[in-house]
Amino acid sequence: MFMLSFRLSRGRVLLGALAVVLVLSLGYMGVRMLTSDGTVETAASQAAGEKSKPRKVVVKTNEQRLTFAASFGYQVQEEPAEILEVIIPKEFDEVYTEYNSLQKKQGYDLEKFAGKRCRRYSYIVTNYPQAEGEIRLNILVYKSKVIGGDVCSLEAGGFMHGFRLEG
Numbered sequence: 001m002f003m004l005s006f007r008l009s010r011g012r013v014l015l016g017a018l019a020v021v022l023v024l025s026l027g028y029m030g031v032r033m034l035t036s037d038g039t040v041e042t043a044a045s046q047a048a049g050e051k052s053k054p055r056k057v058v059v060k061t062n063e064q065r066l067t068f069a070a071s072f073g074y075q076v077q078e079e080p081a082e083i084l085e086v087i088i089p090k091e092f093d094e095v096y097t098e099y100n101s102l103q104k105k106q107g108y109d110l111e112k113f114a115g116k117r118c119r120r121y122s123y124i125v126t127n128y129p130q131a132e133g134e135i136r137l138n139i140l141v142y143k144s145k146v147i148g149g150d151v152c153s154l155e156a157g158g159f160m161h162g163f164r165l166e167g
Contacts, residue, residue, distance in 0.1 A: 057146040059139065065121055068146065069137050072163045076123035076137055083121055086140070090115040099150075106162035108148040110140075118142040125151065129165075133158070 059065045062079070069076045088110050089096055100110045121139045128135040133155035140148040152160040 058144050059121075059141055059146055060144045065123070065139055065141075068139065069123060069125075073127075073165060074123075074125050074137055074151070075127040076125055080121045081124050081136065083119060085117055086120050087117050088113045088115065102150060102160070102162055103148040106148075106164065108146075110148055113142055113147055116142060118147060120149075137163075 057068055059068055065080075066076065066078070091114070092100060092111070096110070103110050119141045121141065123137045123139075125131070125135040125137050128151075131153075133153060135151065135153055137151050138149045139146055149163060150160050151163065151165075152158060
């Protein structure tokens with residue numbers, strides 16, 4: 001018969017547990033980095049220039065949507081200029097296919113939500129550089145989570161791009 005015994009003091013157990021928690025939390029923080037376009041990168045994917053799936057951003061309240069807009073450097077009016085219920089079509093036409101390619105570039109994919117009802121919150125951007133006319137930040141939300149969106153000019157011949165400021 002083989003017997004093994006050891007004695008641990010209360011202080012050593014607590015110190016060991018604290019060390020494990022510290023190492024795990026520092027490792028988690030170092031591996032995952034939040035980017036300004038709403039995606040999470042690991043240290044390895046950042047080195048390779050790849051991005052992982054967008055973070056699941058919960059925007060149940062107007063304040064959370066304002067914080068989301070601010071995370072990209074946008075100042076917007078406090079209240080949405082427009083809130084619309086949108087049904088993502090089951091089959092994409094040319095316009096939706098092109099719009100979804102914009103979403104895919106920023107890590108979202110509307111095909112996953114085909115046939116679903118979502119809300120589009122449109123905010124007027126007040127600090128867009130060299131803006132001509134009204135600029136809107138549109139956030140698509142399904143079950144309180146951001147599933148896509150864009151920034152666009154409402155002027156004829158205007159522009160549209162993802163959340164990240166281009167240029």
